[in-house]
Amino acid sequence: xxxxxxxxxxxxxxxxxxxxxxxxxxxxxxxxxxxxxxxxxxxxxxxxxxxxxxxxxxxxxxxxxxxxxxxxxxxxxxxxxxxxxxxxxxxxxxxxxxxxxxxxxxxxxxxxxxxxxxxxxxxxxxxxxxxxxxxxxxxxxxxxxxxxxxxxxxxxxxxxxxxxxxxxxxxxxxxxxxxxxxxxxxxxxxxxxxxxxxxxxxxxxxxxxxxxxxxxxxxxxxxxxxxxxxxxxxxxxxxxxxxxxxxxxxxxxxxxxxxxxxxxxxxxxxxxxxxxxxxxxxxxxxxxxxxxxxxxxxxxxxxxxxxxxxxxxxxxxxxxxxxxxxxxxxxxxxxxxxxxxxxxxxxxxxxxxxxxxxxxxxxxxxxxxxxxxxxxxxxxxxxxxxxxxxxxxxxxxxxxxxxxxxxxxxxxxxxxxxxxxxxxxxxxxxxxxx
Amino acid sequence: xxxxxxxxxxxxxxxxxxxxxxxxxxxxxxxxxxxxxxxxxxxxxxxxxxxxxxxxxxxxxxxxxxxxxxxxxxxxxxxxxxxxxxxxxxxxxxxxxxxxxxxxxxxxxxxxxxxxxxxxxxxxxxxxxxxxxxxxxxxxxxxxxxxxxxxxxxxxxxxxxxxxxxxxxxxxxxxxxxxxxxxxxxxx
Numbered sequence: 281x282x283x284x285x286x287x288x289x290x291x292x293x294x295x296x297x298x299x300x301x302x303x304x305x306x307x308x309x310x311x312x313x314x315x316x317x318x319x320x321x322x323x324x325x326x327x328x329x330x331x332x333x334x335x336x337x338x339x340x341x342x343x344x345x346x347x348x349x350x351x352x353x354x355x356x357x358x359x360x361x362x363x364x365x366x367x368x369x370x371x372x373x374x375x376x377x378x379x380x381x382x383x384x385x386x387x388x389x390x391x392x393x394x395x396x397x398x399x400x401x402x403x404x405x406x407x408x409x410x411x412x413x414x415x416x417x418x419x420x421x422x423x424x425x426x427x428x429x430x431x432x433x434x435x436x437x438x439x440x441x442x443x444x445x446x447x448x449x450x451x452x453x454x455x456x457x458x459x460x461x462x463x464x465x466x467x468x469x470x471x472x473x474x475x476x477x478x479x480x481x482x483x484x485x486x487x488x489x490x491x492x493x494x495x496x497x498x499x500x501x502x503x504x505x506x507x508x509x510x511x512x513x514x515x516x517x518x519x520x521x522x523x524x525x526x527x528x529x530x531x532x533x534x535x536x537x538x539x540x541x542x543x544x545x546x547x548x549x550x551x552x553x554x555x556x557x558x559x560x561x562x563x564x565x566x567x568x569x570x571x572x573x574x575x576x577x578x579x580x581x582x583x584x585x586x587x588x589x590x591x592x593x594x595x596x597x598x599x600x601x602x603x604x605x606x607x608x609x610x611x612x613x614x615x616x617x618x619x620x621x622x623x624x625x626x627x628x629x630x631x632x633x634x635x636x637x638x639x640x641x642x643x644x645x646x647x648x649x650x651x652x653x654x655x656x657x658x659x660x661x662x663x664x665x666x667x668x669x670x671x672x673x674x675x676x677x678x679x680x681x682x683x684x685x686x687x688x689x690x691x692x693x694x695x696x697x698x699x700x701x702x703x704x705x706x707x708x709x710x711x712x713x714x
Numbered sequence: 715x716x717x718x719x720x721x722x723x724x725x726x727x728x729x730x731x732x733x734x735x736x737x738x739x740x741x742x743x744x745x746x747x748x749x750x751x752x753x754x755x756x757x758x759x760x761x762x763x764x765x766x767x768x769x770x771x772x773x774x775x776x777x778x779x780x781x782x783x784x785x786x787x788x789x790x791x792x793x794x795x796x797x798x799x800x801x802x803x804x805x806x807x808x809x810x811x812x813x814x815x816x817x818x819x820x821x822x823x824x825x826x827x828x829x830x831x832x833x834x835x836x837x838x839x840x841x842x843x844x845x846x847x848x849x850x851x852x853x854x855x856x857x858x859x860x861x862x863x864x865x866x867x868x869x870x871x872x873x874x875x876x877x878x879x880x881x882x883x884x885x886x887x888x889x890x891x892x893x894x895x896x897x898x899x900x901x902x
Binding site for chain 1: 743771785812
């Protein structure tokens with residue numbers, strides 16, 4: 281067998297093994313190890329590559345962004361910042377058809393700017409938003425759909441774990457990736473709000489809900505106390521990175537400290553909760569970074585097999601237009617999104633396409649945004665829509681089935697796809713802030 | 715006779731994993747503290763801390779490989795087990811064996827990492843090599859290699875015990891651990 285064939289078979293083998301339930305880093309590492317062994321007929325060589333991959337890739341300075349932003353996100357969820365933003369937003373939107381839905385999107389967008397995970401957003405907003413919407417006679421499918429759809433914002437609006445992971449694979453600066461995510465994230469939030477408005481107008485049956493007349497307005501003071509902490513945190517983190525005063529790592533550390541101070545002044549943090557947040561941070565960090573470590577041996581294997589270059593010759597050399605290539609790429613992302621989680625998709629697919637993107641003179645930062653948005657669509661589609669699973673299990677309500685969650689999320693997945701095409705056509709949207 | 719030995723070994727391995735986990739957790743805390751001290755020292759007193767860069771690198775390795783055994787213990791290593799859960803409904807026996815095979819494969823992988831890292835540790839221990847900038851701040855290599863070797867070995871052992879005891883309960887979804895009841899903001 282030629283190295284290319286071995287490489288191709290290993291990619292397919294990895295996807296099958298992951299689908300069968302093998303731990304993703306183990307699947308990546310083991311298959312790469314064996315295929316390097318087969319390609320070079322030298323087991324010591326493949327062990328040496330494993331040694332270098334493990335030793336080197338765990339030593340990257342910017343890896344520290346992962347524990348720091350995870351920690352910050354956990355602290356702000358515990359401090360109840362998500363609920364506060366949600367309350368202020370509901371007050372603003374309560375007169376509109378589908379208003380709570382729009383408020384959920386808005387609150388998610390703001391909350392996303394202080395957490396890096398869709399899972400955190402999904403579990404927080406399932407608890408605060410779904411019961412309220414159902415109490416106001418909204419269609420349960422719509423209620424869970426909104427939460428599922430808008431939870432995706434957590435992964436696109438910085439700080440985002442997926443943007444960090446991409447920046448490692450593509451060797452881009454974490455700070456640049458964060459800044460690139462701002463406009464696409466806001467765009468997606470606006471597109472969701474517009475979609476809810478359209479649904480409320482043309483398919484009121486799907487939205488449901490009634491206008492609530494009890495207008496208890498919050499005082500300015502209350503609004504300020506509910507929004508200023510979050511806004512301050514966003515300003516410090518993104519502002520620090522944008523002005524270049526802090527690296528992404530330092531911004532993460534400062535953000536963690538500020539989040540901790542907010543939580544302490546609100547007395548919403550017990551020593552036990554603090555320790556749990558630290559433990560949870562450690563678990564998430566170890567899982568993600570070990571995955572990245574395993575992925576780095578995989579990309580070395582691909583390089584040895586020459587697969588990325590082959591792909592580049594095939595696609596760039598053929599008469600395929602830019603849009604044909606991008607459409608194929610998006611289809612691949614959506615297909616993989618139905619069986620794999622976002623981080624694995626990025627780690628498996630991106631190394632294959634990097635030479636092609638470079639050869640076509642496209643921006644790697646723009647490509648990262650396309651990749652993350654494309655892979656995130658899979659969070660909303662069956663059978664492995666992780667956001668939907670989290671909502672279903674957090675909800676703990678037998679009247680709403682997993683199918684309802686998926687059906688409710690479908691319109692939002694479609695809106696994401698539209699936004700994705702706009703982002704592909706206009707790279708400036710991702711690159712304007714750099 | 716074998717059973718008590720296995721469960722005893724399992725208890726020992728688990729308590730090691732939990733201890734390593736605590737150490738790794740403290741490394742997270744150290745990371746937050748060191749970086750903030752550095753930012754403040756640099757911004758306010760214009761005197762950046764020496765060696766922050768090296769300490770951050772060290773802390774990241776410590777967090778990953780000290781936490782890894784515990785991540786394995788609580789089955790939080792990234793996987794997508796949708797298919798396994800589906801299969802469990804109709805063929806529970808087959809699923810249990812499949813999980814055994816997966817754990818065995820994982821034990822081999824972690825074992826290989828430990829196997830190639832341990833000689834590295836011995837080498838660094840005898841040469842006392844270091845990284846960083848000589849004269850400013852240096853860190854010896856050996857603790858890094860040791861932590862990687864020991865963490866992977868422990869993770870491998872826990873996987874192996876999972877193969878033997880077949881304790882790898884299938885669950886429908888991995889609910890996030892921080893399944894917090896977000897307290898109702900400031901006034902609660």
